[in-house]
Amino acid sequence: MIPNHSFSSDEYPVNCQDRPDKPEEACGVFGIYAPGEDVTKLTYFGLYALQHRGQESAGIATFQGKEVNLYKGMGLVSHVFNESILSQMPGDMAVGHTRYSTTGSSKVVNAQPAVVETRLGKLALAHNGNLVNTTTLREELLKRDCNLLTTTDSEMIAFAIAEQVNEGQDWLEGAIRAFHQCQGAFSLVIGTPAGLMGARDPNGIRPLVIGILEGSPQRYVLASETCGLDIIGAEYLRDVEPGELVWITDDGLASFHWSKEPQRKLCIFEMIYFARPDSVVHDETLYSYRMRLGRQLAADSPIDADIVIGVPDSGIPAAIGFSQASGITYAEGLIKNRYVGRTFIQPTQAMRESGIKMKLNPLKDVLAGKRVIIIDDSIVRGTTSRKIVKALRDAGATEVHMRISSPPVTHPCFYGIDTDTQDQLIAATKSVEEIGQLIGVDTLAYLSIEGMLKSTGEDTNNFCSACFNGDYPIAIPETVKRSKLILEKAVPA
Numbered sequence: 001m002i003p004n005h006s007f008s009s010d011e012y013p014v015n016c017q018d019r020p021d022k023p024e025e026a027c028g029v030f031g032i033y034a035p036g037e038d039v040t041k042l043t044y045f046g047l048y049a050l051q052h053r054g055q056e057s058a059g060i061a062t063f064q065g066k067e068v069n070l071y072k073g074m075g076l077v078s079h080v081f082n083e084s085i086l087s088q089m090p091g092d093m094a095v096g097h098t099r100y101s102t103t104g105s106s107k108v109v110n111a112q113p114a115v116v117e118t119r120l121g122k123l124a125l126a127h128n129g130n131l132v133n134t135t136t137l138r139e140e141l142l143k144r145d146c147n148l149l150t151t152t153d154s155e156m157i158a159f160a161i162a163e164q165v166n167e168g169q170d171w172l173e174g175a176i177r178a179f180h181q182c183q184g185a186f187s188l189v190i191g192t193p194a195g196l197m198g199a200r201d202p203n204g205i206r207p208l209v210i211g212i213l214e215g216s217p218q219r220y221v222l223a224s225e226t227c228g229l230d231i232i233g234a235e236y237l238r239d240v241e242p243g244e245l246v247w248i249t250d251d252g253l254a255s256f257h258w259s260k261e262p263q264r265k266l267c268i269f270e271m272i273y274f275a276r277p278d279s280v281v282h283d284e285t286l287y288s289y290r291m292r293l294g295r296q297l298a299a300d301s302p303i304d305a306d307i308v309i310g311v312p313d314s315g316i317p318a319a320i321g322f323s324q325a326s327g328i329t330y331a332e333g334l335i336k337n338r339y340v341g342r343t344f345i346q347p348t349q350a351m352r353e354s355g356i357k358m359k360l361n362p363l364k365d366v367l368a369g370k371r372v373i374i375i376d377d378s379i380v381r382g383t384t385s386r387k388i389v390k391a392l393r394d395a396g397a398t399e400v401h402m403r404i405s406s407p408p409v410t411h412p413c414f415y416g417i418d419t420d421t422q423d424q425l426i427a428a429t430k431s432v433e434e435i436g437q438l439i440g441v442d443t444l445a446y447l448s449i450e451g452m453l454k455s456t457g458e459d460t461n462n463f464c465s466a467c468f469n470g471d472y473p474i475a476i477p478e479t480v481k482r483s484k485l486i487l488e489k490a491v492p493a
């Protein structure tokens with residue numbers, strides 16, 4: 001048997017300065033309750049489908065009664081696990097995680113699931129999101145002699161639950177009391193010897209879905225996105241609701257609405273970029289939603305040109321929608337090297353300068369002599385766009401018109417997406433015209449907030465869109481704000 005807390009390496013060889021110039025990912029969480037099935041392998045595949053949500057570390061905890069087998073390491077799911085490791089982790093239930101760190105550095109000790117001992121046995125917790133009250137929560141836990149081992153907000157949630165359980169609460173009441181101490185975004189999958197828990201914060205910022213595996217009795221799966229269900233052949237049942245806790249045991253699935261004031265504030269960035277296009281949200285794939293964004297963009301900001309191209313991968317659905325609505329031919333103008341990892345660091349300055357060629361190579365004979373409309377889902381720092389525009393011109397494009405299928409990103413995220421500080425966001429300090437000049441396009445237009453929200457077909461109040469308008473649905477303490485917002489930084493404390 002492999003020991004608990006087996007680590008494959010000590011530290012991820014990438015520091016914060018080396019992080020890519022783009023919106024980074026949220027984490028992926030997965031859980032399965034399926035006695036008699038190979039839950040370990042199923043979790044591995046679930047995490048494989050959720051790899052895009054976090055590439056820093058991966059981990060799986062399996063439960064066999066009160067015994068917990070934990071294995072986690074730095075890197076991609078396929079690097080961390082192999083057949084031999086998985087075969088040494090039997091269980092009836094499992095919890096898995098792919099991480100992109102937001103609170104607590106990118107070290108193996110901070111990798112998840114976080115496993116904590118209680119009087120009722122161990123719990124294993126996987127968290128997607130970010131708490132905004134970590135300073136006070138940490139102080140409170142330390143005051144009560146909590147033996148925090150890591151610097152993550154996720155471990156604090158695990159300890160807060162353990163504390164309640166050790167004071168006499170059962171798993172459910174202990175978890176609910178702990179959730180009330182947490183402010184911020186949390187979609188959680190928690191394994192315990194008594195059953196599997198799934199929970200979302202009262203605003204439902206990050207997604208979490210429930211699936212069913214065929215067979216009798218019914219077996220349940222929890223995953224950040226439906227693509228995590230599809231890969232193992234599980235059927236989508238429904239979302240875990242904001243402020244809901246689901247409790248999965250031999251008796252089936254029980255639901256508890258633990259928050260008095262739940263509201264729907266799903267992260268709109270999940271819809272436009274983070275989640276996989278084949279994941280289903282509000283009864284349709286995000287591919288369809290993103291195509292609609294492109295159609296809306298064509299209606300709002302038309303321009304005459306010879307071809308429409310998308311920036312692979314995330315800009316493609318909107319480019320197809322733009323082409324359909326405008327009648328301008330869709331073409332592939334950039335080919336992506338699918339083997340370049342998202343966190344790949346180029347070793348020399350020259351390679352970094354031409355970085356875009358590592359990932360995207362222009363098709364000269366498609367582009368030469370053409371007036372090109374290029375569509376992307378977002379501009380964050382603007383570095384990617386500038387390189388792409390230069391590459392298109394070098395390839396012979398006579399005009400380059402950029403259309404973005406979301407509004408300008410003006411504010412950082414505090415809820416589990418590690419966007420830069422506000423001063424790094426190009427649209428926080430520059431007008432659309434200035435951005436157009438900086439990235440070197442003939443024209444630039446963004447989709448409006450109304451266009452982005454209206455295209456969801458849902459009540460437009462049902463989303464967090466704070467990175468586009470600064471309207472944060474969960475209050476952020478002043479000190480936390482000052483760490484990322486330039487406007488607040490300028491105001492004396």
Ligand SMILES: O=P(O)(O)OC[C@H]1O[C@H](OP(=O)(O)OP(=O)(O)O)[C@H](O)[C@@H]1O
Pocket residue numbers: 021022023273311312313314315342376377378379380381382383384385
């Ligand atoms: O900060 P910026 O330089 O403005 O970058 C923004 C770009 O980064 C992201 O794509 P990514 O490179 O992650 O690739 P993907 O679309 O394949 O996910 C995003 O979709 C934009 O295309």
Ligand SMILES: NC(=O)CC[C@H](N)C(=O)O
Pocket residue numbers: 025026027099100101102103104127128129130131152153154416417
């Ligand atoms: N991106 C996330 O969801 C991160 C989860 C958690 N805050 C961590 O840093 O581990």
Ligand code: SF4
Pocket residue numbers: 205267268269270412413414415416417464465466467468
């Ligand atoms: S601030 Fe932006 S990225 Fe963060 S949760 Fe809200 S919409 Fe999503």
Ligand SMILES: [Mg+2]
Pocket residue numbers: 311312313314315376377
């Ligand atoms: Mg992209």
